[in-house]
Amino acid sequence: MAGLDIGLTVPVWLAEDDLGCIICQGLLAWPVTLPCGHSFCRDCLKDLWGAGRHWSCPTCREGSEQQLELRKNTLLQDLADKYSRAVGELEGGPGPTRSPGPSPRPARRTGLQKAFSGGMDLSLDSPKLGTSNTPEGKMRDILRDLEEIRKKLRENFTGKEPLEEQRQVKLPDALSSSSCPMPDQSNPTPKRSSQWAISPTFDLRSLSCSLEVSENCQTVTVSHFPQLYPWSHERFATCQVLGSQAFSSGKKYWEVDTQYCSHWAIGVASWGMSRDQILGRTRDSWCVEWKGTSQLSAWNMVKETVLGSDRPRVVGIWLDLDQGKLAFYSVANQEKLLYECPVSASSALHPAFWLYGLHPGNSLTIRPIKV
Known part of the structure; x- marks a missing residue:
């Protein structure tokens, strides 16, 4: 890594999701790895299995007729401890400490998301300071830990795609970096006529085990308990779901009611995501x-553009694949264009949804279009 300059984006290769337990949705505490390769908190597995006589993996459902011996995965424990310390340093504290036994549940998804400035040289290639009590020394130690974690992940978790494009920490001067300009508010809103309006449904094959859908497949809700869906390579590991409909040409418009979800993302994605x-x-x-x-x-081409602080209660999505354009609208008494960007029609696109924060009961609903 080169030295940091103000206004640049600092890649972070690790987030809590990479060391998380899908049962409690927190950082792994006393992690154990099952024969299938999936890892969880030991206490979470014990609570989930209870007094049952069939012990299966919550992720892939591979099971055993004999109770499994749960041994601590020391590598994952080491990575989780280093992640916790790095988060603590970045947030201005000493970071959580862990006892040799099972650890209490840490706070959810704090993440390495604090911005730093001051023009100090934090390059891994620069000489190490004699002490870590200075801000420069602490930051250099944190970056070395992150580099070490990245190397261990590459060595021990092969087959997972690089995380450079997925995890980014934004510095203050780079909050609005995007390859697409902000929308022209004078642009006309899409025609909400029966010619373009659709009512997508949620695709059960892609549905995360943290989510459940209504009978009409038009409301998706964060479940209070992990769902025991059959394992599928098409199912999201994170709290996401795609729409059943695929679009490769033409114009489409649909609306999503977000007022009952505190953290969300709405857009389009290819089935191959x-x-x-x-x-x-x-x-x-x-x-x-x-x-x-x-x-x-x-988010467009792995880059973030901050749009403002007003929360749209209903989001309208206008997809024009003939022109290769995507636009988002705040739909209220008066429609307002939020953002527009080019999209590629090289593969069919599906409506896509993310309910993050994992607050049970949070939901998104496909809203019928009133024409």
């Missing part, structure tokens, strides 16, 4: 995203 990646962080997915912290952003 990697199931362990996040909507908008790949080159075949586009979205607008409400972070739940008074920030609305758009």
Whole structure:
């Protein structure tokens, strides 16, 4: 890594999702790895299995008729500990500490998301300071830990795509970096006529085990408990789902009611989007995203554009594949164009949804178009 300059984007190769337990949705605590290769908190598995006589993996459903011996995965424990310390340093504290036994559940998804400035040289190639008590020394130690974690992940978790494009920490001067300009608010809104309006449904094959859908497949909700869906390579590992409909030409318009979801992202993606990646962080997915912290952003070509602090209660999506354009609207008493960008029609696109934060009961609903 080169030295950091103000206004640049610092790649971070690790996020809590990479060391997370899908049962409690938190950082792994006393991690155990099952014979199938999936890892969870030991206590989470014990609670999930209870007094049952069939012990199966919550992710892939591979099971055993004999109770499995749960041994600590020391590599994952080491990575989780280093991640926790790095988060603590970045947030201005000493970071959580862990006892040799099972650890208490840490706070959910803090993430390495604090911005740093000051023009200091934090290059890994620069001479190491004699002490880590200075801000420069602490930051250099954190970056070395992250580099070490990245190398270990590459050595031990082969087959997973690089995370450089998925995880980025934005510095203050780079909050609005995007290859697409902000929309022209004078552009006309799409025609909400029966010619273009559709009502997509959620595709059960892609549905995350953290989600459940209504009988008409037009409301998706964060479940209070992990769902025991059959394993499929088409199912998202994260709290996401695609629409059943695929579009490769023509014009389409649909609306999503977001008022009952505190954290969400809505957009389009190809069916081939990697199931362990996040909507908008790949080159075949586009979205607008409400972070739940008074920030609305758009993601286009793996880059974020901050749109403002107003939360749209209903989002309209206008997809014009004949012109290769995608636009998002805030639909209220008066429609407002939020963002527009080019899209590629090299493969069919599906409506795409992300309910993150994992607050049970949060939901998104496909809203019927009133024409």
